Amino acid sequence: MTVTAWAPGRVNLIGDHTDHTGGFALPAALHLGTTVVGEPGGDVVTLTSDALPGTAVVRLDVDDPSSVEPGWARYVAGVVAELRPTTGFTGHVTSTLPVGAGLSSSASLELAVAAALGADLDPRPLAALGQRAEHRASGVPCGILDQLASASGVDGHALLLDCSTLEVTPVPVPDSIELVVVDSGERRTLDGSAYAQRRDEALAARADSDDPVLQRRARHVATENARVLAAVDALRAGDAVELGRLFTESHRSLADDFEVSTPTLDALVARLLATPGVHGARLTGAGFGGCVVVVAEPGALAEGWIARPSHGVCRQSTDG
Numbered sequence: 001m002t003v004t005a006w007a008p009g010r011v012n013l014i015g016d017h018t019d020h021t022g023g024f025a026l027p028a029a030l031h032l033g034t035t036v037v038g039e040p041g042g043d044v045v046t047l048t049s050d051a052l053p054g055t056a057v058v059r060l061d062v063d064d065p066s067s068v069e070p071g072w073a074r075y076v077a078g079v080v081a082e083l084r085p086t087t088g089f090t091g092h093v094t095s096t097l098p099v100g101a102g103l104s105s106s107a108s109l110e111l112a113v114a115a116a117l118g119a120d121l122d123p124r125p126l127a128a129l130g131q132r133a134e135h136r137a138s139g140v141p142c143g144i145l146d147q148l149a150s151a152s153g154v155d156g157h158a159l160l161l162d163c164s165t166l167e168v169t170p171v172p173v174p175d176s177i178e179l180v181v182v183d184s185g186e187r188r189t190l191d192g193s194a195y196a197q198r199r200d201e202a203l204a205a206r207a208d209s210d211d212p213v214l215q216r217r218a219r220h221v222a223t224e225n226a227r228v229l230a231a232v233d234a235l236r237a238g239d240a241v242e243l244g245r246l247f248t249e250s251h252r253s254l255a256d257d258f259e260v261s262t263p264t265l266d267a268l269v270a271r272l273l274a275t276p277g278v279h280g281a282r283l284t285g286a287g288f289g290g291c292v293v294v295v296a297e298p299g300a301l302a303e304g305w306i307a308r309p310s311h312g313v314c315r316q317s318t319d320g
């Protein structure tokens with residue numbers, strides 16, 4: 001039997017650094033993602049990849065995913081440790097996502113591997129499994145945003161996530177609104193970034209504090225949650241100008257109050273905002289590098305790639 005599993009990356013349209021405190025986010029699963037093709041059998045999981053170096057060889061009883069080599073095999077090991085499949089797998093990984101660009105290449109790998117290894121594709125438990133796998137693999141205390149988006153994608157729709165209930169509400173993206181992803185080229189891993197510190201600050205900022213830093217973090221989270229709901233209204237109304245305004249406000253808040261932007265990202269956003277037909281732009285995902293997402297008039301931007309909201313993780317098996 002040959003199994004083919006695919007899971008998308010995601011672009012977060014708005015609502016960054018809100019997932020830890022049970023807030024709102026509005027990602028879309030992307031048409032770009034990770035494919036795993038192979039055959040179940042044996043008692044190890046062995047995966048090769050076009051783009052990633054080395055071979056992942058993971059025992060079904062692996063107990064410390066974070067120490068597995070090569071580095072990308074840690075995500076495979078994290079999934080194995082959480083899923084505990086009883087049968088191994090031999091296969092190959094391909095990806096159409098840039099790695100480390102803030103488009104959730106790791107969540108996409110985790111969910112594609114989990115699907116290939118036979119996981120139940122029910123979005124919420126699968127997303128939670130992927131999140132735990134990521135924690136075990138990387139030690140980065142990521143929220144549920146990336147995995148829930150990859151698990152729950154709907155063609156042509158953004159996804160309103162309520163991170164307190166994990167409820168997902170698909171919101172159609174009208175043809176009149178073009179969402180373009182532009183890669184800054186600045187690469188980062190969250191491992192070693194201020195990501196964990198920001199998460200701790202966002203959690204600490206839930207209590208009233210005199211600390212001006214925590215007050216700014218709290219202001220970002222509160223205003224960002226409100227912007228997500230306003231962005232849903234703007235999408236439903238087909239109001240690209242208002243959506244763009246919210247994007248640009250979100251970028252300022254992430255840069256000034258949450259302090260996760262970089263000079264490269266700020267310069268890219270400023271340049272894009274000066275382009276005719278662009279209504280708004282913001283960093284997407286964790287920050288510290290990666291991509292910018294833009295609301296533009298269709299055809300206005302001659303760079304980046306148009307985000308085509310996609311369906312979520314899927315799997316196909318063929319005999320032979």
Ligand code: GLA
Nearest residue numbers: 016017142143144145285286
């Ligand atoms: C990364 C994390 C998510 C989320 C975003 C910021 O993508 O994996 O859980 O915290 O950053 O919104």
